[in-house]
Every structure is written in structure tokens, then in C-alpha cells.
Amino acid sequence: MTVVDQIKDQLDIIEVISGYLSIKKAGRNYKALCPFHSEKTPSFVISPERQIWHCFGCGKGGDIFGFVKEIEGVEFKEALRILADKAGIELKREDPKLVNERVKLAEINEKATEFFHYFLSQDLGQKAFDYLKKRKVNPKTIEQFKIGYAPDNFNALLDFLTKKGYTEQEILKAGLLTQNEQGKIYDKFRGRLIFPIRNPEGKTIAFGGRILKENNKAPKYLNSPQTPTYDKSRIVYNLDQAKTEARKKNQLIIVEGYMDVLAVWQKGNQNVVATSGTALTPGQLTIIKRYTPNILLAFDSDSAGSEATKRGIETAIEKDLNVKIINLGKYKDPDEMIQENPKQWEKAIKDAIPIMDFYFESAFQKIKKITPQAQKQASYAILPLIAKLKSPIDQDHYLKKLSNKLNLEPKILHAEMQNFLREQAKSGKIQGSLRQAEKLNKNRVQITLEEYLVAIILLDPKLQAVILKDLKSSDLTETFPKKLYPLIQEKSKKKVQINFSDIEKNLEQSERTKLNLILIKIEEENKKLTAPLGEAEITTQIQNLRNHTLVKKLKILQKKIQEAEAKKDTNTIKNLTKKITELSQKLSSIQNEG
Ligand SMILES: [Zn+2]
Structure with a gap:
């Protein structure tokens, strides 16, 4: 048994993932809001039976190792170490x-x-x-x-x-x-x-x-x-002591300095961390979001207005965190406020204002009279932030607010916001997220027809007989189905209805994960069907596959024949021609049947 198997034996996927996300039971599976893409309704599915997770929104999926790798942002080795720790297994094989x-x-x-x-x-x-x-x-x-x-x-x-x-x-x-x-x-x-x-x-x-x-x-x-x-871009000061309270209160106070953390902590707010010198980085925000999506910033007024802080806040908005600002008034930092006026600190926490309102206030502070110049100035300051909001409801709310304040039609502001987004796309800022989307698509678990036909045998007893009778090993061209199908054929000789556990032992760890992913995907897709898949449909699919495979094989032979012709290799040409004729006949007979 490998260490990976040992760890999988010891740890339950539900236990591991619920340490990071809040999950809910939904039928046989569990569901959660996906931590890897932004969403309002959960499409992140965890199957305790299969010990696998899969997000139907962004397409990511895998076992506990894949999950820890993604969420901790670490390599496999480190994920192995983290999970071995959890399972109480000593690692001997690590370098x-x-x-x-x-x-x-x-x-x-x-x-x-x-x-x-x-x-x-x-x-x-x-x-x-x-x-x-x-x-x-x-x-x-x-x-x-x-x-x-x-x-x-x-x-x-x-x-x-x-x-x-x-x-x-x-x-x-x-x-x-x-x-x-x-x-x-x-x-x-x-x-x-x-x-x-x-x-x-x-x-x-x-x-x-x-x-x-x-x-x-x-x-x-x-x-x-x-x-x-x-890695300073991923560490915030005092998160180790603040995380429990942050989860409990569902809120995290972020200050700038070490001394501020000490003061706030002593005041009784133990859900406090510091950025200690850096502006909020995407890495820090990802880690914070594991504990709570609600953050309160207590920065001095100079830094709250600074470009670096603004960038951090924009990232937080993009990551769908709820950001509020604690107004420190005349005090230079939380430490000073708490020492001089502890009551006001308590009030300041309660009165923390949503970040968008904060930016509205600071943009309109400078405006005495609504002139076209002022309209432009204020909308340039605020529209980029509205554009970043994840929720269309929030966007609408703040567009209306801005249009009221500036005495402008919401339609005009909306058009201006679209303009801004296009400009930004041109300047390449959004290209990053487009690349991200492409990457997500590549990660998406796509099931091929071959995988589908072979895997569904393990799920549907009614279709099993049809597929085993119709589908030939020679119809398959892909490595994984080609390995899987003979195994299934072999087992089915001894047992009537076979399922995953019957062939599990004959698969490598990575193959087991892959098969589980295919199965959970088919299960979820099948749930959406109004009627179960029938034998006739499966037969058609097998014919399609056979057709496809023959065409693929013919193409390969034709290429080989060209090569042989170039070399004037008459013997090979003769053999290949014979094969091509056979395949062509097969193909036309299938097409006539269909
Ligand atoms: Zn997702």
C-alpha cells in the first residue's frame, strides 16, 4: 500500500473539505460554494461514496490531494505532507x-x-x-x-x-x-x-x-x-490566533501594524490581523476568505486613500469579499484610538461603512457643485469599482446611487461603465482573467464518448448487457477506455451486475480518481435528464463510435500508404490497400445499417 493509499484510507473527504468550506448535505452528495470561482449557488459537489469532489461551475475536480493542492496553492509534495500530518502518518519517502x-x-x-x-x-x-x-x-x-x-x-x-x-x-x-x-x-x-x-x-x-x-x-x-x-505575499500577522474567532464572528478586522494588532486584541477583538507593511495582496485575500468573507479595514486615512490600498480593496471586491471601512476619525491608527477613546473604537466597529459608500463619500467630498467636469471626475473615480462588483444587484444599486448624486441618467452611466471595461480590456488588465477562464476550460473534465460508454456500464444495470454485447474492444482508441473495457468484460463473465468496487483493485491510484470523476459527472448529468437513457440511444451511440473509429483508422492507413508510395514500397502498399478495402466495407455496412 502506498502512502497515498494509506492517507486516503485514514481520511474522509468530507472531513478534509469541511475543514476549509462550509458544506451541506444534498442527497447522497454534499454541496458547497466553490472556493475556486465566484458563485452564488453551490455547484461544488463532494461525493463521500467516491471520495471525490467536482465543481460543475468551473470544472475543477479531483481527490483530497487535488483539493489541498488547489486551496493551499501548493505542489503535490506539500499537499502530501499536510494530509499525512492530518492522518498521523509519517512520511519516509519525501526527499x-x-x-x-x-x-x-x-x-x-x-x-x-x-x-x-x-x-x-x-x-x-x-x-x-x-x-x-x-x-x-x-x-x-x-x-x-x-x-x-x-x-x-x-x-x-x-x-x-x-x-x-x-x-x-x-x-x-x-x-x-x-x-x-x-x-x-x-x-x-x-x-x-x-x-x-x-x-x-x-x-x-x-x-x-x-x-x-x-x-x-x-x-x-x-x-x-x-x-x-x-512567502510574505501569503501571510498576514496573527492569523493563527485570530482564525477561530474570525470564523465564529464571521468577520475579520485588518489593521496595518503589529502594535495595532496588540491594542485591538487587548480590547477584546481577537479576530484581528495585520498586513504588516504590505498592501493587501491577492494571496493574502485568498487565505483570509477561507475563514470569512467579511473584512473590516482599520487603516489610517492616508493609507485608506493610497493607490496601494485601493488596489488591495479592488482585489477584495473582485474576490467577492464584503469590505467595510472603520472610520478612525482624528486618530492616526487603531492603537491611538483605543488608548485615548476605547468607547469610540467599539462604536467605530459597529458603524463601519461599506467600501462603496466610503468611496462615494471621498469622491463627493471634493465636489461643491455638480458641473460636467465634476460629473466626469466622480464617475471616473467610482465606475471602475462598480464594474468590479460581482453581484448585478449591487452594481445596479450603486449605479442608481451615482446617477442620483450626479443628476445623470443611469443609462448614460451604464454605457460609460461598459466603455471603461472595454478600455481596460484593451489595456490588457482583463486579459489576465480571460487567460484564467481559458485555463479553467482546459481543466474542465470533458468526458469522451468512449469513456462515457465504458463507464456507464458500472452505473446502469439495464445498459450493461447492451453495451457488453455491442461494444467491441476494437471500437476503442483511447488509452484509458482501452484498459478499462477488457477488465470489465473479464469481470462480467463471473458476475452479473458489476460496479466500481469490482474493478477498483485493478486500477492505479490516478486511474481510480479519473474513473470516479467520470462517474460522478455522468451521475450529475443524468440527474438533469427527464427520462433515463434507453437501450436504443446507447446502440446508436455505439454505432457512432464505431463509425468514428473506423474513419480515424482509415485516415491513419491513408497516411501510411502515402509514405509507402513515396518509398515505392510495393509490398507494404499492397498490404495497406487490402486493409483499407476491408475497413471501407465495414464502414459502409455500418452506415447502411444506420
Ligand atoms: Zn468552481
Whole structure:
């Protein structure tokens, strides 16, 4: 038994997928809103019987491995690791070098966390500790977030970790060292307050450091570089501690800085994360959407209006997230608001306004009088956002609102929006999503006639006899049906009604998945039929297939004959001509029957 089989034995697909999506029972199967394309009615089907999922909207489908690969955005190896973990199975086959590296990096990050955390409670870290006290961070929070202090020294951490047995190269790879132009290697974080950055599973994978001595030459915040375990475009700070509460409240508060997270957390809103320095990226939003589609942004007014934030928000709208803005009023960040006026923070959360209303407000703030110039200005600011809304109802709502405010016909605005979309398509921005759509189409599970005829034997006892009698192995040309059909023929000699479990053992893992996908697709398609498929229809389909196969074979022979003629190979020509005559006769006899 392979590891993959072992894992599949241990894990139920319903259990795995329900860890990511909210699913509902629908007959024998389960349904969910597809996480891979945007939809309002569920077309994502999970079959516990077949241990398979398939989306009838975007066409993606597969087993638990395929699902984890897609939703985590990882390669097969990583999906294997995640699921093996879940199943409690130890992996032995993984490339030991890679495992070793990942384990080493994780160890180094854990050791570094302890190292920094230790120094916060020492004399050396007094300044950092005082700073936290001044910002009203309490000891419990310091523990929960494992906040630390990096001594103001070029090799304190390097010495500590090399004594623990790690090489300079390994520590460098973990992102904790810096190399200067002369090739000298030294501690990256020095004299800074340290925030360990953890992945959603709670493992420390990077660090953020805040400067304590104001210094114009050094950046206020310094983050770990990209490492084999840290992809900053996919990580938000504190999601590991916020995810449970985010699911429960069905809402996630997003702030900008580490200190904001601490303040909001202490205030009792434990569903809080930070983007820590980056604008919201598509990768971060994909991960956030796993926990809740409702996000509240508490950004200071400068960044809320910035281009980077706007791009992030547009991506969120495209991903069909409900974005609301928390109005911070005169305060520069959530931390300041909570320290100075905690009651107002509570109110600000309740009064958070939908993102579209926020953009309306800021666009119309600048407009004193409705002039043609102002009409243009406001519609250029808002129409692109309306165009991005997923729901036509929302689009209509905001188009009407805009038309009221600007005193313009909705029709005109609608035309203007279409113009805008065309412009954007030309400039290539939408081409990305067109390419995406093409890719989806390629992924779509298309069933060929051969696959259909062979697979339906396993589903429909009435059709089984007809197909087994009519369909010949020689009618099949595709690899998979050609392998499957003789197996079915063989088994059917010993048993009257055979089904999937009878031939399962003779198939490879990937073939089993493929067959299951074909079967679930046929089942779902059959549900849509008003009357079940009859014997006559199947007979016609077999004739069509035979016809098609003969034509295909004839074409191949004709090509071969041309080659033989070029070589003046008379013997081969004679043989081929004989075969062609036979096939042609067969073909015309079939066509006469039909
Ligand atoms: Zn889908």
C-alpha cells in the first residue's frame, strides 16, 4: 500500500473539505460554494461514496490531494505532507534533504523566538520592555505573542545559534542574518523590538522588528526576507490566533501594524490581523476568505486613500469579499484610538461603512457643485469599482446611487461603465482573467464518448448487457477506455451486475480518481435528464463510435500508404490497400445499417 493509499484510507473527504468550506448535505452528495470561482449557488459537489469532489461551475475536480493542492496553492509534495500530518502518518519517502532543510529552518526560528523573548526580560532588553509598558501592552499579551528583543549586537544571535549546532548558511537561509558587500555575515535584527510572525498553523516562520532608537538611516520596521518557508505575499500577522474567532464572528478586522494588532486584541477583538507593511495582496485575500468573507479595514486615512490600498480593496471586491471601512476619525491608527477613546473604537466597529459608500463619500467630498467636469471626475473615480462588483444587484444599486448624486441618467452611466471595461480590456488588465477562464476550460473534465460508454456500464444495470454485447474492444482508441473495457468484460463473465468496487483493485491510484470523476459527472448529468437513457440511444451511440473509429483508422492507413508510395514500397502498399478495402466495407455496412 502506498502512502497515498494509506492517507486516503485514514481520511474522509468530507472531513478534509469541511475543514476549509462550509458544506451541506444534498442527497447522497454534499454541496458547497466553490472556493475556486465566484458563485452564488453551490455547484461544488463532494461525493463521500467516491471520495471525490467536482465543481460543475468551473470544472475543477479531483481527490483530497487535488483539493489541498488547489486551496493551499501548493505542489503535490506539500499537499502530501499536510494530509499525512492530518492522518498521523509519517512520511519516509519525501526527499530527505528538503525535509531536513524545512525542519532545520523551523528549529532555527523556534530557537530564535526563545532567544529574543528571553532578552526582553533581561537588563539588556529594559528599553524594549519600557516601550511596551508605555504602549500599555500587558504581560499576558507579551506572552501570547512571544514578543522579544534583539540585543544591539552584531553576532549575539549568530553565536547563540552556531553554539546550538547550526551553520552560518542555515541561519542565513532562515533570514536571520545579513551579508554585506564585503561578504561579512552578521545579525539582521539588532536593537529592535521583535514580533515573531507565525503561519496559520502557529509555527514561527519570520520576524518583524521595530526600531527603539530613532535613527534616520535605519527603517522603522524591518521584516525577514522571503525564505523557503516564508512567502510574505501569503501571510498576514496573527492569523493563527485570530482564525477561530474570525470564523465564529464571521468577520475579520485588518489593521496595518503589529502594535495595532496588540491594542485591538487587548480590547477584546481577537479576530484581528495585520498586513504588516504590505498592501493587501491577492494571496493574502485568498487565505483570509477561507475563514470569512467579511473584512473590516482599520487603516489610517492616508493609507485608506493610497493607490496601494485601493488596489488591495479592488482585489477584495473582485474576490467577492464584503469590505467595510472603520472610520478612525482624528486618530492616526487603531492603537491611538483605543488608548485615548476605547468607547469610540467599539462604536467605530459597529458603524463601519461599506467600501462603496466610503468611496462615494471621498469622491463627493471634493465636489461643491455638480458641473460636467465634476460629473466626469466622480464617475471616473467610482465606475471602475462598480464594474468590479460581482453581484448585478449591487452594481445596479450603486449605479442608481451615482446617477442620483450626479443628476445623470443611469443609462448614460451604464454605457460609460461598459466603455471603461472595454478600455481596460484593451489595456490588457482583463486579459489576465480571460487567460484564467481559458485555463479553467482546459481543466474542465470533458468526458469522451468512449469513456462515457465504458463507464456507464458500472452505473446502469439495464445498459450493461447492451453495451457488453455491442461494444467491441476494437471500437476503442483511447488509452484509458482501452484498459478499462477488457477488465470489465473479464469481470462480467463471473458476475452479473458489476460496479466500481469490482474493478477498483485493478486500477492505479490516478486511474481510480479519473474513473470516479467520470462517474460522478455522468451521475450529475443524468440527474438533469427527464427520462433515463434507453437501450436504443446507447446502440446508436455505439454505432457512432464505431463509425468514428473506423474513419480515424482509415485516415491513419491513408497516411501510411502515402509514405509507402513515396518509398515505392510495393509490398507494404499492397498490404495497406487490402486493409483499407476491408475497413471501407465495414464502414459502409455500418452506415447502411444506420
Ligand atoms: Zn468552481
